[in-house]
């Protein structure tokens with residue numbers, strides 16, 4: 001008897017990671033539809049904190065840092081150290097080409113599918129859709145441009161990642177520099193903003209130049225590589241098509257941070273495991289990428305950022321100050337327990353967050369009432 005295929009739409013992070021994970025659990029053929037993604041053709045860095053489910057990614061990563069910092073004007077630098085959950089930088093094309101190699105039972109159809117092209121037999125076929133979800137504008141975005149710079153003189157402190165440094169121009173919105181030093185000469189320096197609208201490339205480039213000058217007196221450097229992106233910090237309005245959604249299509253991009261890689265890997269590993277043995281197709285369900293309580297916290301936090309953007313540097317510093325390195329890593333990776341959540345709630349300014357919590361609840365109620373009326 002021929003075994004029905006598992007069809008995956010989209011050859012990005014989620015699609016290829018699932019194709020790589022499936023052969024460990026099923027002999028069913030896999031078909032991936034979609035052109036190679038930008039992450040494969042123009043590599044960028046995927047940052048994540050090492051967790052149990054990320055050992056393969058950690059092994060493949062280009063660099064890792066057991067120490068990282070948060071900085072903002074008027075605050076001492078907050079430095080975290082961890083033996084257990086270092087921060088990693090993985091080159092996207094390294095991961096995706098490793099996935100293609102592991103995906104032994106997969107046929108790659110390098111063409112994008114038309115909306116109605118796939119008409120699988122619902123009774124036997126299994127289709128997962130990783131095309132990006134629809135989002136209703138306006139929504140908050142994390143937009144950035146990064147340069148991998150090379151300096152002849154050794155100036156970077158190789159063991160310490162700067163995850164957020166707010167000592168930079170705040171005139172256009174919430175803005176920080178993210179700096180990953182690969183060695184004393186080479187670093188990825190990214191100008192990152194949280195706001196509703198993006199800026200021209202020259203704006204981020206000027207911010208990087210100004211930062212390198214003020215922090216390192218560096219003017220003589222070469223740009224080895226550029227990466228840029230715009231990641232939604234929002235809750236997807238609708239998934240792409242009615243097939244079960246995976247990856248960002250299922251809401252895997254964490255709204256409050258833009259991190260997605262760790263959540264996608266956890267989701268596809270758990271999904272692939274369900275194929276072990278001979279399960280009924282109706283028993284296979286895509287795991288939710290985030291816990292409800294994390295999404296509720298994200299909704300409140302995003303509302304705070306929207307209504308009090310000027311306070312963002314203080315809030316991120318307060319958050320970092322409240323936690324140890326391993327605690328921050330767990331929180332950012334969606335596995336914070338009640339003690340960590342309690343520490344965060346205790347540290348945050350109560351009135352600001354209560355107002356936002358009230359607004360979020362009211363909005364949810366209005367949406368529900370509208371749904372009931374229509």
Ligand SMILES: Cc1cc2nc3c(=O)[nH]c(=O)nc-3n(C[C@H](O)[C@H](O)[C@H](O)COP(=O)(O)OP(=O)(O)OC[C@H]3O[C@@H](n4cnc5c(N)ncnc54)[C@H](O)[C@@H]3O)c2cc1C
Nearest residue numbers: 010012013014034037046047112113229247248259260261
């Ligand atoms: C520059 C950049 C840096 C990032 N850095 C980080 C980071 O440091 N850490 C982190 O956790 N996250 C990061 N992210 C966010 C996140 O990891 C990515 O967005 C992730 O790639 C989402 O994976 P995905 O597979 O869900 O979606 P995508 O990678 O967007 O894949 C969707 C795929 O669907 C394809 N597709 C669309 N239409 C069709 C069609 N009709 N037929 C077939 N295929 C189709 C697209 O071409 C694409 O390949 C970053 C994102 C970017 C862009």
